[in-house]
Amino acid sequence: MTQALELAERAAQMGEVPVGAVVVQNNRLIAAAHNLRQTDGNPIAHAEILAIQSAARQTGDWRLTDTALYVTLEPCSMCAGAILLARIPRLIYATKDPKSGAVDTLFNLLSDQRLNHQAEIRSGVMWQESRELLQSFFRQRRENRVESCRSG
């Protein structure tokens, strides 16, 4: 999670919402990514999606059945869906997402027995660090907007 948080910080420095993700296989990090939506102009370039794609390239298999995904924010429905499709058995995330969290907050996509895959979930790991990073990013962005309105 420390590495995922470092990636989230790097995202913030680029003006991206600070979310980082890593994929681990046999205690070895095989993929790492952060949010790149603005930079890439790509609506699906969330940290989890990029890390999962990278892990699949690394392993040469779309089934990531012996991996764990660490991410600094609770996944949205797109990313939770990608975790299911990649058959990732274990998700560890830092802080909950009250607006679009699809693992515990708004939906429970990873524990729905009607779907053909479920994942073990652990949350709250280094949640303060992740939340502080997100809050500070959005505070800064609001301040910049106010500043730009005043000088505009």
Added chain:
Amino acid sequence: MTQALELAERAAQMGEVPVGAVVVQNNRLIAAAHNLRQTDGNPIAHAEILAIQSAARQTGDWRLTDTALYVTLEPCSMCAGAILLARIPRLIYATKDPKSGAVDTLFNLLSDQRLNHQAEIRSGVMWQESRELLQSFFRQRRENRVESCRSG
């Protein structure tokens, strides 16, 4: 939808689950894709995701606010989440997906008022053609498996 079905047929010929998708803007087709999961070894390479990414590249904006997405099968939670993130206002799909449909069947992700975007949904357009294509693909795959077990 005719074009999305042609793409789905092409997917089937490649051994991919036959699903096709197109993105339309001002009555003009700006992106088209079919499922490529096996070929690309990429768990997120669903037709909708590939078409959305391609449309964002075409328009140079991750917000596809004046587009419509046509797809031959009801989107799963990953693809429904991607439609929300790309702010696509209109989804037209052919046949429902009883196993993982996240628009009408298992979940109603595109009409959930707690999320910051909703989409207008139309379903059933050319559903027989799409269902027949999917059924024929899975029938063929089962027969091939039986054949391979017999000769194995």
